[in-house]
Amino acid sequence: MRLTKTLYIVEKVQSDTPSGLDEFDRPVYEDVPTKTPFLGEVEPYSTRLAEQRYGVLVDVSNRVFCLPNEMIKIKSIIEYNGLYFEVTEFTAYDNHYEVLIKKVK
Template sequence: MKLTKTLYTIHETEGELIGYDPLGRPVYSPPSIDYRAFKGELEPYSSKLAETTYGLIVQVTNRVFCYPNENILIGVKIRYNNEEYTVTECLRYDKHYEVLIRKGGSN
């Protein structure tokens, strides 16, 4: 499998409690965002194709082929070419994943 594109999974961790303001409300540190790179192939895809090919009813704009990656889970954000996508389904096979994603970043 020839994987030529670099994509990133986006992992946001919540800020930690660092104290309280004068009114007693909790104050949190800013959330941290972690980008984890992986190689893949991205192609246009559609919800109708997903239903026909896989029997899945999900919102899809693209499909990604990649090697198995524990960071790819349903709901995880993926960034490619300064555009954000959301994983709507991840089909796991022995030697590769077929990841269905939706452009726009939100569910």
């Protein structure tokens, strides 16, 4: 399997350093988006194909093939080419994942 595209799993992680103080002089920590890269192959896909191939009824705009990755979960956010996608379904095989994603704003 050729994995030629770089995608990113976007997560919000609490910062290590405080961004300021609240009204009681306690430190305030903000959530900072972090991007974890992984390699995959992206192709256009549709809801109808997902229903026929996987037997699931989900909104889909693309399908991603990638190596097994425990960070990929339903509702995870993936960035690719400056666009954001939400994981709607994935199938875990022994050697790879097939991930169904839909474009979000």
